[in-house]
Amino acid sequence: MDALRPYAAAFSSRFLLMMQYRAAALAGFFTQCWFGAVHLMVIAAFYLGAPDAAAASPISLSQAITYTWLAQGLLAVMPWIGDPEIADGVRTGSISYDRLRPVDAYALWYVRAAGWMTARLLPRVALMILAAGLILPLIGQSQWAWQPPASLSAALLFALSETLAIALACAIIMLINIVVVATMNARGVNILMQPLVVIFTGNLLPLALYPDAMRIALFVQPFAGTLDIPNRIYFGALTGQMAWVGIGLQVFWTVLFIALGRLWLARVMRRLEVQGG
Amino acid sequence: MNALALLGRYFGASMRSQMQYPASALMLTTGQLAATAIEIVSIWALFDRFGAVKGWSFGEVMFFYALIGISFSFADFLTRGFDVFGSDFVRTGAFDRLLLRPRSAALQLVGHDFRISRFGRFFQAAIILIIATGSLHFVWTPQAVLLALWTIAGGIAFFSALFVLQAVMAFWTVESLEAVNALTYGGVYAGQFPLSLYARWFRTFLIFIVPLACVAYFPVLAILGRSDPLGAPDWFLPLAPAAGFVFLALAFVAWRFGVSKYTSTGS
Numbered sequence: 001m002d003a004l005r006p007y008a009a010a011f012s013s014r015f016l017l018m019m020q021y022r023a024a025a026l027a028g029f030f031t032q033c034w035f036g037a038v039h040l041m042v043i044a045a046f047y048l049g050a051p052d053a054a055a056a057s058p059i060s061l062s063q064a065i066t067y068t069w070l071a072q073g074l075l076a077v078m079p080w081i082g083d084p085e086i087a088d089g090v091r092t093g094s095i096s097y098d099r100l101r102p103v104d105a106y107a108l109w110y111v112r113a114a115g116w117m118t119a120r121l122l123p124r125v126a127l128m129i130l131a132a133g134l135i136l137p138l139i140g141q142s143q144w145a146w147q148p149p150a151s152l153s154a155a156l157l158f159a160l161s162e163t164l165a166i167a168l169a170c171a172i173i174m175l176i177n178i179v180v181v182a183t184m185n186a187r188g189v190n191i192l193m194q195p196l197v198v199i200f201t202g203n204l205l206p207l208a209l210y211p212d213a214m215r216i217a218l219f220v221q222p223f224a225g226t227l228d229i230p231n232r233i234y235f236g237a238l239t240g241q242m243a244w245v246g247i248g249l250q251v252f253w254t255v256l257f258i259a260l261g262r263l264w265l266a267r268v269m270r271r272l273e274v275q276g277g
Numbered sequence: 278m279n280a281l282a283l284l285g286r287y288f289g290a291s292m293r294s295q296m297q298y299p300a301s302a303l304m305l306t307t308g309q310l311a312a313t314a315i316e317i318v319s320i321w322a323l324f325d326r327f328g329a330v331k332g333w334s335f336g337e338v339m340f341f342y343a344l345i346g347i348s349f350s351f352a353d354f355l356t357r358g359f360d361v362f363g364s365d366f367v368r369t370g371a372f373d374r375l376l377l378r379p380r381s382a383a384l385q386l387v388g389h390d391f392r393i394s395r396f397g398r399f400f401q402a403a404i405i406l407i408i409a410t411g412s413l414h415f416v417w418t419p420q421a422v423l424l425a426l427w428t429i430a431g432g433i434a435f436f437s438a439l440f441v442l443q444a445v446m447a448f449w450t451v452e453s454l455e456a457v458n459a460l461t462y463g464g465v466y467a468g469q470f471p472l473s474l475y476a477r478w479f480r481t482f483l484i485f486i487v488p489l490a491c492v493a494y495f496p497v498l499a500i501l502g503r504s505d506p507l508g509a510p511d512w513f514l515p516l517a518p519a520a521g522f523v524f525l526a527l528a529f530v531a532w533r534f535g536v537s538k539y540t541s542t543g544s
Contacts, residue, residue, distance in 0.1 A: 030456050031463070035463055038479075041474060042474055050328050053327045188305075191309070195311050195314075195315035204319045205322060210322045
């Protein structure tokens with residue numbers, strides 16, 4: 001177990017550090033409530049305006065509402081940008097220290113990214129459950145509320161799938177980190193990631209609502225595993241065998257991206273250029 | 278040197294510095310174009326699945342989308358200094374330097390930086406406007422052009438006011454200013470859709486408190502020659518963008534108050 005200690009320490013120190021930013025969590029929460037509310041009203045207007053198309057839609061309005069709250073509550077999981085600490089290290093040259101540490105650089109950066117992500121996730125998702133899951137029904141707005149999971153088995157599968165979503169998102173963040181290290185600049189790749197993430201995770205619109213012809217392509221692409229697959233398991237649109245196919249896809253992409261990332265980072269680190277001073 | 282000439286100098290300096298890296302400026306602009314253009318895909322998907330929404334076609338929604346995008350891109354271009362005011366001026370104490378110079382702080386903040394990349398959003402919005410014009414067979418009469426320019430001017434004033442208010446908040450806290458993003462970026466998103474899609478409380482908010490509807494929904498109705506299904510009188514629609522300027526004036530009142538309360542944090 002001693003071999004794991006440095007990684008556990010790296011995770012918890014980053015986690016505890018990020019947990020200090022309470023005002024940021026609160027501000028993020030308000031912003032996400034606002035965006036969630038606007039998205040809901042727009043989606044509901046489309047559903048309610050076209051009852052036939054709504055009946056034929058692969059997910060119901062109440063599922064789309066729960067999806068929207070999940071998307072806002074789990075926003076911190078989305079791999080928008082590389083780890084800012086790595087980008088900072090590239091700018092100042094301090095990543096050269098990571099070259100000297102007697103630990104595996106990939107694993108170290110991976111757990112640091114995981115700590116950074118989960119610490120931003122937990123307070124926001126807790127507040128969101130409180131607001132959209134408990135307070136909305138209490139003030140008589142339950143048609144707009146974040147519904148509980150479809151069943152106990154859906155809840156358990158969701159827990160597994162969401163854990164994998166975090167693992168997959170960290171693997172994607174690692175690929176971004178490596179691009180940042182190789183190109184020595186975070187801005188370009190971060191700008192490129194935004195449109196990919198916003199569409200292909202389902203953050204802007206549930207993937208099921210895109211034209212049916214695109215359904216399979218959207219299901220098998222890697223970003224679906226960070227949000228869309230766990231969400232659909234949550235409200236029971238993906239059950240039984242299909243749920244396991246979704247989870248299998250998450251595992252596949254995670255393993256593939258970690259393997260790619262490890263190989264690539266090793267190459268980049270061998271001829272690492274350091275700037276700053 | 279008068280204020281306008283000074284702004285011209287600031288503008289020239291900002292452009293020259295960004296053109297030192299022309300490839301980077303071009304890529305950032307293209308990146309902005311792609312990042313903002315992708316939103317229209319999700320709107321298209323909704324129309325593709327559900328058809329028209331409450332009597333609004335995709336072409337009309339593209340019209341809303343384009344005008345709000347153009348307004349925001351200019352405001353974002355002009356008010357970068359207010360956007361980074363908390364992090365780059367108050368937290369560091371650099372605002373003291375601005376106050377020592379014999380020109381107004383607001384002027385210097387406008388001149389602080391003009392990001393070329395903001396035109397990425399402008400170009401994509403302009404392209405959407407051309408597509409919307411084609412799909413609605415819309416005829417741009419001189420009157421419609423003038424009304425569109427007036428709407429955009431009001432929109433620029435409106436979004437600039439939000440950035441100024443974000444800077445005003447920085448006099449009290451430099452943390453969590455990104456909450457204002459809910460109104461700026463969230464405003465762009467909310468303004469892309471006709472107001473009649475929203476719940477009553479939200480409509481009231483967007484008309485009377487943060488008057489987004491006055492620089493997006495109402496004047497665009499006038500341009501399209503539709504009356505308001507919610508019952509706003511026809512004579513009001515083309516006048517509505519004036520609310521953007523009133524909002525900006527109020528934001529500057531708040532700004533002056535904030536400056537008068539400013540205490541330096543720098544060392």
